[in-house]
Amino acid sequence: MAVEALRTVRIMIKHIVRTRRSTDEFPRSEHLAQKIAEVAADPVAVPEETAEMVRNRIIDNAAVSAASVVRRPVTVARAQALAHPVSSGGAGVFGVAGGCSPEWAAWANGVAVRELDYHDTFLAAEYSHPGDNIPALVAVGQHLGVSGADLIRGLATAYEIQIDLVRGISLHKHKIDHVAHLGASAAAGLGTMLRLDEESIYQAVGQAVHLTTATRQSRKGAISSWKAFAPAHAGKIAVEAVDRTMRGEGAPSPIWEGEDGVIAWLLDGPDGAYEVPLPEAGEAKRAILDSYTKEHSAEYQSQAPIDLAPAAP
DSSP states (O other): HHHHHTTTTOOOOEEEEEEOOSSSSSOOOOHHHHHHHHHHOOOOOOOOOHHHHHHHHHHHHHHHHHHHHTTTHHHHHHHHHTTSSSSSSSEOOTTSEEOOOOOHHHHHHHHHHTTTOSSSSSESSSSEEEGGGGHHHHHHHHHHHHOOOOOOOOHHHHHHHHHHHHHHOOGGTTTTTTHHHHHHHHHHHHHHTTOOHHHHHHHHHHHHHHOOOOOOGGGGSSSOOOOOOOOOOOHHHHHHHHHHHHTTOOSSSSTTTTTHHHHHHHHHHHTEEEEEEEEOOOOOOOGGGGBOOOSSSSSSSGHHHHHHHGGOO
16 A cells, blocks of 8 residues: 555656746746646656546546537537638537637637536636646647547646646736636647647747736626636637747747746736746656546535535425
């Protein structure tokens, strides 16, 4: 028993992330985006327990998408996606035959997954639904014909990066929507799945973070369907960011730490600092095992009270 327990101990490195002035000595090797790129590019094997959970979550996503397939936001997103067919390849859209360009399939399927608030969740310093990563990776995987093993590798990375960011950086404290972490995780996961180099992943993460930061007003006041569209938008942005960086385009950097970056102006400010845990080189990605599926369409902390409610007098 003790030996088995030791095998599952994770070796994580806590990275200090804070604002840096442009005149500071701040080598690229210390950028959070670079640390994420290194994790994503690490060819470490996926443990079977991680792979099994990835397969479970793909099934869970498909099930909640089927349940939402006729709802208005899903119908709208599907119509938009089908207006972007491709001459070869393409990715499937839930509920219809045929395919479309992968970024638009990620959009439509992302809305279907998110609409009922029924897929998986993880809560720490921030909220998250890590299953939001799945539509983007599946769409690109279908379009390019990647192997199931590479899809699993990519999703193991996407879950790892999103959950690690959620552990370390609170967005809702500053009324920033939690999908800001999703852009980075989906881009990193795509990088792993496509076996991209660290440079490409670094630039894709920077672009995705830059373009997926929005306020939480979508969850306040007159709540609109954008609450379902927001993670789909982040997934679409991640696909487009990876496409651009594979063509040689760069990103604003350092995206989190820059003096006009995310931390300085959107989070804790120039004096703020965060600790983000990431696996060390060669450490397997197991963060998905810390996330949960949901039996009820409600937040993570509501699941047990809902189970208990029928028994109440």
